[in-house]
Amino acid sequence: MVLKCVVVLFMFVCIARSLKRGDPCQFNNTAGICKSINDCPFARKILYEDERKPPMCKWEDDLRIVCCPTRDVFHRTGIFKEYFFDSNHGIKRSKDMTCRYNGAQPLLCCRKTTDPEKSPEPSGCPELSRPLLNTDEQHYAWMKCLDYQQYFNKCVSKVNNPHEYTRVDTCGRDTFRIAGGAEANPMEFPHMAVLGCRNVVPTEEDVVWIGGGSLISEKYILTAAHVLMSPTHGVIKFALLGTVNKTDTRNGALYNIVRRIPYPTYQASSLNYDIALVELERRVRFSEFIRPACLPVPGREIESDRIIAGWGETGFRARSELLLTGDSGGPLMALMKNIKCSYSIEGIVSRGPRDCGQGYPGVYTRVTHYLPWILDNVWPELQRKNGENTFQIFKK
Structure with missing residues (x-):
């Protein structure tokens, strides 16, 4: 039994050291890519600030080639890493508080607040156009898109009668541009x-x-x-x-x-x-x-x-x-x-x-x-x- 375990361990080490720059890798159930430690802020932070060994792919002479995560996992570093290791991208929520941690101090905790909802348009506003999709089902993302019209087709009071409403087109789109063309207008691409x-x-x-x-x-x-x-x-x-x-x-x-x-x-x-x-x-x-x-x-x-x-x-x-x-x-x-x-x-x-x-x-x-x-x-x-x-x- 001991001999088999030694062989398996040896094979694992050989496979790990065969990784080269650009190869996919994994550590702590996190996907990464092998790259120089100089190109990986996460590994530099672990090595120089946390004073721990970063996840390795191989050595190139004296240069560490590390398994650099493809997503943000800085919340797994620093003094509070144990508390946020399994958190939702460094965010923990309770009933009254939301705490965010990105590996650096101070830890940011804020009391929960409710985002104010936009006030509805006055009841006398002219209806926005509500075209249907060319399908039997109407997608809810399409309904959202239709609602967004109100921000360029704005409902305003009439000048001669403030109790009546009309819509004003504030669309910033100009004529169609060509590749390598001109500067955009301020309201042309509001997204x-x-x-x-x-x-x-x-x-x-x-x-x-x-x-x-x-x-x-x-x-x-x-x-x-x-x-x-x-x-x-x-x-x-x-x-x-x-x-x-x-x-x-x-x-x-x-x-x-x-x-x-x-x-x-x-x-x-x-x-x-x-x-x-x-x-x-x-x-x-x-x-x-x-x-x-x-x-x-x-x-x-x-x-x-x-x-x-x-x-x-x-x-x-x-x-x-x-x-x-x-x-x-x-x-x-x-x-x-x-x-x-x-x-x-x-x-x-x-x-x-x-x-x-x-x-x-x-x-x-x-x-x-x-x-x-x-x-x-x-x-x-x-x-x-x-x-x-x-x-x-x-x-x-």
């Missing part, structure tokens, strides 16, 4: 978000913006999974909405990110299943400048052209404005045919050429394939309430 990390370089700005995303509900942004973590600055912690200039934090709405949710089978080495959600600390206050996009539900009617938007470049000139060249995590969009001024998020920018039209294609994650997973995370209460298939909710 666009820019995502950033806390800058580890103290002499520069506080936030480093590393990718884009699309607001799809009151608290969730859709992005690419590889955007969730920067090799240099760690996990994304901030989302900026409502601005076409990513340096304009004063006029934009800045939100803290409290949860990062990569698709369960995301592979960092190949960028397969490159899709993720991020949860914001509080409900987003919608306006003509900030409004969710629609999800690509079955039976939708969309234009044939596709648009990408992001904080990138036009030509060879770097810009800070929102431009039609595309960022990782940003949307590949189509205009809805029967809902004015609204976009359906058909794809997510994953990888490709830095500039459009360079002779080889960009790669986009197809959102329709992941729709059930998105709905499970964004609107779980609606699925529990209806107790039926997510695509068969509302009958015509």
Whole structure:
């Protein structure tokens, strides 16, 4: 018996040491990818701050090649790691309190508050258009999309009679743009978000913006999974909405990110299943400048052209404005045919050429394939309430 155990242990050690850079790996039931410790903030924190051995793949001379997690597990480090090891992404909730921990002190605990609900429109407002999907069932995500019309088709009192109401179109969409085209209008893409990390370089700005995303509900942004973590600055912690200039934090709405949710089978080495959600600390206050996009539900009617938007470049000139060249995590969009001024998020920018039209294609994650997973995370209460298939909710 002893001899067999020794042989099995020896074989295990040999297999573990055969891993090389870019190989998938696993530790503590957490998926990872083998990379240099210099490219893994999680492993550096374990080694230099917690003074523990990081999960190893191999040694390359004196360089540690570590099993770097593909999702945020910083709550498993630091002084409170034992209390938050099995928590929901470093968040623990009680009846009256919510505590968040990201591996650093101080531990943040806040008394629970109820997000204020938006006041309903006055009863005399003209009805919004309510077109039906081209299917027998009407998806609840479609109903949400229809409700979002009120933020650009605003109900206001008539000038000559304050007790009567009319609707004012505040849609910011201009003429259709081309790849590598022009700057966006302030209200043209109200669902666009820019995502950033806390800058580890103290002499520069506080936030480093590393990718884009699309607001799809009151608290969730859709992005690419590889955007969730920067090799240099760690996990994304901030989302900026409502601005076409990513340096304009004063006029934009800045939100803290409290949860990062990569698709369960995301592979960092190949960028397969490159899709993720991020949860914001509080409900987003919608306006003509900030409004969710629609999800690509079955039976939708969309234009044939596709648009990408992001904080990138036009030509060879770097810009800070929102431009039609595309960022990782940003949307590949189509205009809805029967809902004015609204976009359906058909794809997510994953990888490709830095500039459009360079002779080889960009790669986009197809959102329709992941729709059930998105709905499970964004609107779980609606699925529990209806107790039926997510695509068969509302009958015509």
